[in-house]
Amino acid sequence: MSDPDVDQQAExxxxxxxxxxxxHAALLAxxxxxxxxxxxxxxxxxxxxxxxxxxLAVLEKTGN
Numbered sequence: 094m095s096d097p098d099v100d101q102q103a104e105x106x107x108x109x110x111x112x113x114x115x116x117h118a119a120l121l122a123x124x125x126x127x128x129x130x131x132x133x134x135x136x137x138x139x140x141x142x143x144x145x146x147x148x149l150a151v152l153e154k155t156g157n
Contacts, residue, residue: 111119 107116108114114122
């Protein structure tokens with residue numbers, strides 16, 4: 094195979110691996126997924142804090 098053939102084949106393999114997305118689109122999708130994950134973790138932390146405060150209030154009322 095000549096170099097242009099190898100380059101073209103590598104480009105096709107990369108495109109297939111990215112599910113038809115361009116490298117730029119794949120980077121944007123990964124960035125959005127990471128942002129969503131951070132937001133999800135922040136929401137979970139907030140829920141856990143709220144639950145802990147409720148539990149603490151109940152424990153203080155019962156005198157434990």
